[in-house]
């Protein structure tokens with residue numbers, strides 16, 4: 115179970131390891147570079163917001179720092195299939211819905227297979243810095259398998275950070291073991307602190323050798339989650355909290371959850387939309403429980419943001435290494451092949467690579483700050499617009515409109531460009547939809563944006579975007595995203611001030627249902 | 634009597650394997666099976682059969698009514 119956002123380096127078509135290296139080097143991870151400055155960071159977890167010791171810990175963690183997310187990658191292995199609770203958004207035939215989406219199956223591995231796989235992938239992809247133990251299931255409902263995997267990896271690859279995610283039920287009893295293995299990040303999925311609400315989310319838990327139902331079950335669960343969180347933060351272990359936003363059940367309540375977890379020392383709160391559709395076969399999918407819209411999600415995240423760092427870049431990617439390797443590449447890292455591989459773990463070249471990444475990161479931040487200075491003192495503090503950006507990574511506008519599987523959404527204001535999330539459009543482009551249909555669905559997905567930044571765009575989609583009121587912008591092709599966004603925003607303000615255009619709020623957008631899979 | 638696992642419903646999550654006090658459950662060809670010679674229905678250990686209580690799919694760990702033992706008891710139990 116782990117909703118740590120994946121770095122999905124798309125290396126689908128590559129034929130051998132060298133090509134993978136090449137592609138990875140080009141990508142430098144995926145997504146933009148947020149810059150390490152304060153206002154720009156997706157999590158809000160910029161250098162200036164967090165105490166130094168926490169920033170040092172999360173700086174290179176792709177899941178916790180939006181900025182690192184663009185440069186480093188993490189990987190999940192599924193070694194812990196058993197679970198000790200039942201969630202209404204989960205179908206246990208598939209992965210844990212807390213962390214990845216329902217409907218995708220991870221390959222089950224033994225601890226020995228998992229550690230070998232991690233080492234093989236880490237030797238191939240130097241920016242792989244984090245290993246998470248994730249769904250399906252709860253790592254702490256399978257403590258032997260989970261801790262054996264950590265032990266094996268820590269022995270060979272001490273530079274890889276270990277993290278795990280849990281529903282929290284078994285957390286208090288395992289806190290000391292977690293500390294012993296030097297696990298530095300734990301994610302707890304907490305959807306409520308009120309047992310009456312919990313009873314609508316969790317039909318039962320398995321505790322003390324019995325199945326316990328309803329309110330009583332939720333009471334035990336919430337008590338363990340809060341105690342586990344306190345125990346971890348007391349020991350200096352970083353805790354992130356994930357919450358699934360379920361409209362009509364816990365949407366308003368999550369503000370209270372936010373307060374409860376903040377006061378107990380969680381450093382980051384990630385609110386994810388419920389993903390629900392009948393074909394997932396989950397209770398919520400079957401009873402028609404809907405997920406939130408983009409606007410509802412953002413409103414909730416905004417109302418919690420004053421309280422603590424929100425994590426917005428989580429794409430709820432699938433929880434195994436296939437997400438990192440790209441769909442086609444997974445064939446080269448099958449269990450059989452990995453077990454037969456000779457893996458030499460080269461710590462030195464990994465460190466050299468990572469040093470290079472740091473240089474690139476600083477360049478991006480410098481460019482953004484220079485541009486931001488020119489924006490200071492413009493007035494117009496109330497004006498905010500959203501833009502969508504087509505990018506393959508390195509913090510640049512470098513993807514063709516028609517090839518984009520997702521867009522990154524930035525909110526522009528006089529404070530600068532703030533990353534607020536991804537909008538996935540990947541599935542729309544598949545499954546026999548015609549060109550036109552897919553364009554319509556893309557427009558729906560970014561309907562709340564004033565402009566879309568692309569490296570290139572054809573004439574037809576351009577006209578349709580203009581008709582929908584979205585400004586297609588290709589003049590910033592291959593430039594840094596944040597710098598370009600600020601330039602664009604300055605011009606927008608000029609036009610508003612001169613009366614050439616009138617600033618107006620745009621509508622809502624649709625969140626795509628389903629797993630993020632790079633094809 | 635003894636319990637069995639309905640193979641077509643089992644998700645192979647392995648949760649039951651760890652809970653069985655008699656180590657009666659193991660993985661065979663991708664799903665989990667109960668060894669009828671070892672299963673005691675948890676009598677003497679716990680109030681409820683552990684595999685039934687932990688299994689995420691309802692009606693997957695069920696009493697095996699096809700066993701001769703069960704038939705001899707007249708099908709009443």
Ligand code: SF4
Pocket residue numbers: 115197198199200201203204205206209210211212249250251252281
């Ligand atoms: S914690 Fe909930 S979502 Fe995760 S595996 Fe268990 S039942 Fe599924």
Ligand code: SF4
Pocket residue numbers: 636652653654655656657658667671672673674675682683684685
């Ligand atoms: S009923 Fe009890 S003894 Fe029998 S298989 Fe299930 S857990 Fe084991």
Ligand code: SF4
Pocket residue numbers: 638642643644645646647648649650665684687688689690693694
């Ligand atoms: S708990 Fe149920 S689903 Fe899981 S392995 Fe056992 S029988 Fe199969």
